[in-house]
Amino acid sequence: xxxxxxxxxxxxxxxxSLPCFSALAFASENSMGFGxxxxxxxxxxxxxxxxSTKTISGTADxxxxxxxxxxxxxSAGKYRERYSYDFNVGLSGLFSQTVALNIGENVxxxxxxxxGDLAEEKLTVKRKADDIKDELERGIYLP
Amino acid sequence: xxxxxxxxxxxxxxxxxxxxxxxxTGMLWLNGNQSHNIFYYVSxxxxxxxxxxxxxxxxxxxxxxxxxxxxTFAIIYGGDNDAAKYSESIISELAKKEAKSVDFDxxxxxxxxxxxxxxxxxxPTGEYMPGFFSENENEMPELKSFKNIVVVPSGESxxxxxxxxxxxxxxxxxxxxxxxxxxxxxxxxxxVSENAPDSIKYISTAQSGLNIFSSNIFVAQxxxxxxxxxxxxxxxAFSCQNENDFRTxxxxxxxxxxxxxxxVDSNNTYTGSDNTTxxxxxxxxxxxxxxxxxxxxxxxxQTLSSxxxxxxxxxxxxxxxxxxxxxxxxxxxxxxxxFLFDYYINNLPVIxxxxxxxxxxxxxxxxxxxxxxxxxxxxxxxxxxxxxxDNSYADRDFLSAMNDAxxxxxxxxxxxxxxxxxxxxxxxYAKCIWLVxxxxxxxxxxxxx
Numbered sequence: 001x002x003x004x005x006x007x008x009x010x011x012x013x014x015x016x017s018l019p020c021f022s023a024l025a026f027a028s029e030n031s032m033g034f035g036x037x038x039x040x041x042x043x044x045x046x047x048x049x050x051x052s053t054k055t056i057s058g059t060a061d062x063x064x065x066x067x068x069x070x071x072x073x074x075s076a077g078k079y080r081e082r083y084s085y086d087f088n089v090g091l092s093g094l095f096s097q098t099v100a101l102n103i104g105e106n107v108x109x110x111x112x113x114x115x116g117d118l119a120e121e122k123l124t125v126k127r128k129a130d131d132i133k134d135e136l137e138r139g140i141y142l143p
Numbered sequence: 144x145x146x147x148x149x150x151x152x153x154x155x156x157x158x159x160x161x162x163x164x165x166x167x168t169g170m171l172w173l174n175g176n177q178s179h180n181i182f183y184y185v186s187x188x189x190x191x192x193x194x195x196x197x198x199x200x201x202x203x204x205x206x207x208x209x210x211x212x213x214x215t216f217a218i219i220y221g222g223d224n225d226a227a228k229y230s231e232s233i234i235s236e237l238a239k240k241e242a243k244s245v246d247f248d249x250x251x252x253x254x255x256x257x258x259x260x261x262x263x264x265x266x267p268t269g270e271y272m273p274g275f276f277s278e279n280e281n282e283m284p285e286l287k288s289f290k291n292i293v294v295v296p297s298g299e300s301x302x303x304x305x306x307x308x309x310x311x312x313x314x315x316x317x318x319x320x321x322x323x324x325x326x327x328x329x330x331x332x333x334x335v336s337e338n339a340p341d342s343i344k345y346i347s348t349a350q351s352g353l354n355i356f357s358s359n360i361f362v363a364q365x366x367x368x369x370x371x372x373x374x375x376x377x378x379x380a381f382s383c384q385n386e387n388d389f390r391t392x393x394x395x396x397x398x399x400x401x402x403x404x405x406x407v408d409s410n411n412t413y414t415g416s417d418n419t420t421x422x423x424x425x426x427x428x429x430x431x432x433x434x435x436x437x438x439x440x441x442x443x444x445q446t447l448s449s450x451x452x453x454x455x456x457x458x459x460x461x462x463x464x465x466x467x468x469x470x471x472x473x474x475x476x477x478x479x480x481x482f483l484f485d486y487y488i489n490n491l492p493v494i495x496x497x498x499x500x501x502x503x504x505x506x507x508x509x510x511x512x513x514x515x516x517x518x519x520x521x522x523x524x525x526x527x528x529x530x531x532x533d534n535s536y537a538d539r540d541f542l543s544a545m546n547d548a549x550x551x552x553x554x555x556x557x558x559x560x561x562x563x564x565x566x567x568x569x570x571x572y573a574k575c576i577w578l579v580x581x582x583x584x585x586x587x588x589x590x591x592x
Binding site for chain 2: 036037038049050051052053054055057058085087090091092094095096097098099100
């Protein structure tokens with residue numbers, strides 16, 4: 001009986017402390033104020049577009065190093081780095097970069113680094129070919 | 144009977160001769176002051192009636208941002224393009240529709256195909272709408288002025304929405320209805336977007352979540368780590384070696400060309416004049432035109448639209464201007480309304496450097512003063528630009544320019560535009576710079592390390 005009470009109390013204490021841990025983790029992730037802005041819909045895992053480019057914008061503390069890498073899948077199904085952009089965040093606390101997209105799946109990784117702290121954001125953008133857009137606009141249904 | 148008919152005929156001939164004599168005397172003795180002539184008022188009445196039946200005339204946007212339902216935009220400088228013309232035609236058709244005040248969110252509107260007519264100065268609504276012969280200004284009490292008009296066409300249903308966006312960007316007046324130009328604008332938006340160069344794109348700061356500016360702005364961005372671009376060169380609009388050259392090349396500015404008197408002073412400044420016009424061409428390439436002819440003044444009240452119409456006609460008839468230009472500001476002075484223009488080339492604006500501005504006493508490349516719906520003064524940095532053979536590069540983005548400006552004491556929430564354009568430093572060729580603009584200052588930042 002005593003053991004059960006200890007287990008219950010421990011479980012309650014553990015559950016109550018979870019938000020604190022997650023808050024600590026959150027604080028750690030954002031210790032450099034890093035985050036992306038202007039996301040189409042954060043609830044969706046990937047974004048579908050006909051655009052040939054995607055603008056990656058965000059906020060971070062001054063002096064944060066930002067690296068943006070764009071990966072696409074090759075014919076063997078393996079990811080390959082296509083483009084890479086490096087810059088430091090300035091006084092405005094903002095960063096923005098328009099990246100080129102290939103047809104198909106593009107995985108965009110945004111890494112932030114300041115004083116040894118690291119943070120990362122990842123987006124997946126599926127670029128569809130323009131002829132699909134034309135067919136959709138002409139109202140042709142492809143089964 | 145026959146004698147009476149001859150008498151009537153004789154009276155008519157005598158009356159015509161008398162009228163001709165009065166007009167001739169007026170022209171000869173009153174030296175072009177036709178307003179002293181009794182027929183002036185009669186002709187003026189017809190002239191004013193003709194003025195009010197013309198096509199709609201409104202101030203042109205400085206640039207048009209064209210979005211094809213994506214995250215980037217193409218920018219076209221000036222209002223002399225199909226995207227602007229179709230947009231204005233849609234506005235003209237919807238101008239008589241009921242105006243509705245709405246909350247405005249850039250991100251919700253820019254995700255559709257659209258054309259944004261962007262003005263570099265707040266345009267008074269009450270001055271703009273009469274250009275479309277609409278009395279809608281009375282129904283837009285909540286919107287005194289705007290800096291952007293967003294036109295959202297729908298190609299299939301011919302429906303279109305027009306948003307006049309408040310300078311702060313949070314409120315708008317909406318006009319909604321069908322327009323025969325909606326599908327034309329859709330086609331034009333697609334064409335412009337397809338033809339826009341991949342190397343340079345424009346993003347909306349609101350759509351990208353960069354909400355620290357005073358309102359939404361469109362800023363240039365490139366998809367590679369650096370942008371390669373062609374530098375531009377300039378050539379004088381007039382090549383005057385002597386008085387005869389000057390007389391020949393500037394004849395278009397004079398009404399009485401054979402009577403033009405020309406002189407050159409020790410500073411190599413050419414001065415030409417006739418009875419109503421004085422023209423000066425300075426050695427640094429500045430042209431000044433003064434019109435003292437009051438007879439051409441319109442009796443109609445001057446509005447922004449009517450003054451711009453006079454200014455537009457004047458500039459379009461100037462055959463020496465071979466470089467595109469866009470309206471960059473309007474000022475009201477004691478002399479009248481002053482329209483300020485800058486050139487653009489390679490779809491980028493050309494900005495006079497600070498040194499050149501001081502030397503020429505000009506902040507913009509062209510200044511047109513209109514009073515009584517007549518151009519009274521015109522000052523031009525008289526050069527034409529062309530893309531040269533040399534290339535240069537830019538590797539500092541708009542945020543680098545903004546960081547520089549903030550380090551220089553400019554607050555981010557006061558910034559109302561960040562422009563990537565050529566800077567004329569009065570050297571052999573012009574390279575690009577960043578201009579960070581607030582309402583009362585302009586900060587210049589370099590584009591390459």
